[in-house]
Amino acid sequence: MTQQGVRWTADQVLALAPDAASRKAGSKLGAAGPWSEAGSSDEGTVWGLCKGSGSKPYQTVVDIADTAGPAYKCSCPSRKFPCKHALGLLLLWAGGDGAVPSSGQAPDWAEEWLAGRRKRTEEKRAAGASGAQAAADPEAARRRAERRAERISAGAGELEQRLTDLLRTGLASAEQGGYALWEETAARMVDAQAPGLAARARELGAIPASGPGWPVRLLEECALLHLLDQAWLRRERLPDHLAATVRSRIGLSGTADGPPLRDHWLVLAQYDTVDPKLTTRRIWLHGTESDRTSLLLSYGAGGRAPELALPMGLALDAEITAFPGAGQLRAALGEQFAAPSPTTARPSGVSTAQAAARYGEALCHDPWLDAVPVTLDRVVPTPDGDSWQLADTDADLAVPLTPSARARPGLWRLVALSGGAPVKVFGELGHRGFTPLTAWPEGAGEAVSLC
Structure with missing residues (x-):
């Protein structure tokens, strides 16, 4: 990026913050006051000393040109990545007012x-190559896969019996039984090495007494879980692409085996979902030449942020490889030919009617799909009773926002950006509505993160 003379925006820097508290603290350090000996290099390194509460300033350095996303090092005791000092240093650098000279x-x-x-990176690559060679025993791999498939089949059969018992006794019994029954069922699925079934079982436990209409939602989710069970037990009869989707939904991790696709990939959005044991980062990419949208997944254990970080609004010249499965959007990031850099490119958009048709078509290939990525063109956020919707300015149609989207502060950023005028919005469209993630004003203007 620095080689091209273009720096990040403040929004792109703050998108790296692990939480709201770090975002606020980092913003306060984005001024020259506490910093000394700050500088940057043409290779994409930024450094500086930040005055803290102790006698010695904190040494902060950021490797912006790392192809896996920015890497950070700070002598402060914070366990957050990036810490507030790294965010402040990047904000100071992004200001472009000479406070971080190119020295x-x-x-x-x-x-x-x-x-x-750099040495550790090379060692990891060498270890990965040797590990791949050591694991290349096809007969041993086949036996392991068969043993796991047998355990999953046993777990799927047990889950079918639980669903049958629930329907026999009536859905009201789910409210009386509480969450413990489904947590026990989920634990049994974990023992059967079927994490996908375990996750859906836990979701069933959260539905009873969750608000008006919960019996309908519970029945819908039970039907989808039953369909997944039966698809696994009859996977030999399925077409190869649908069988691959079923394996993915069960929780069998596949490998990206499609042909590599090189493109200039626009980072549409990045956001994290956190539970006590795992942080999952989702990064949506859009190929400016292929017009293809793909998803990168990255994980961090124990509350730590995942390593891969690609702030919204950047673009990277890279290859990606798709995972198997019908309508599968997940991909693995391959060779990168340059560091991520800012761009003014935008994805092509569709109407609300075309977006709904796209979701319906995707469900034909993957019935367990929660949502599809779409970019809506020329929509206006408007109130709809107690909720909100995105109204299509070119047709008398609108899509409702999901309850989670209505609770986010990003909704008000979207309303402020629009001001009653049409905007382009990227997000995820599913049966519960649309979740906006990024927006662009009509005409020229930078992308605004809504995550």
């Missing part, structure tokens, strides 16, 4: 970290 050579403490990081 060429990084100080010794920054160079030492960079050299160590």
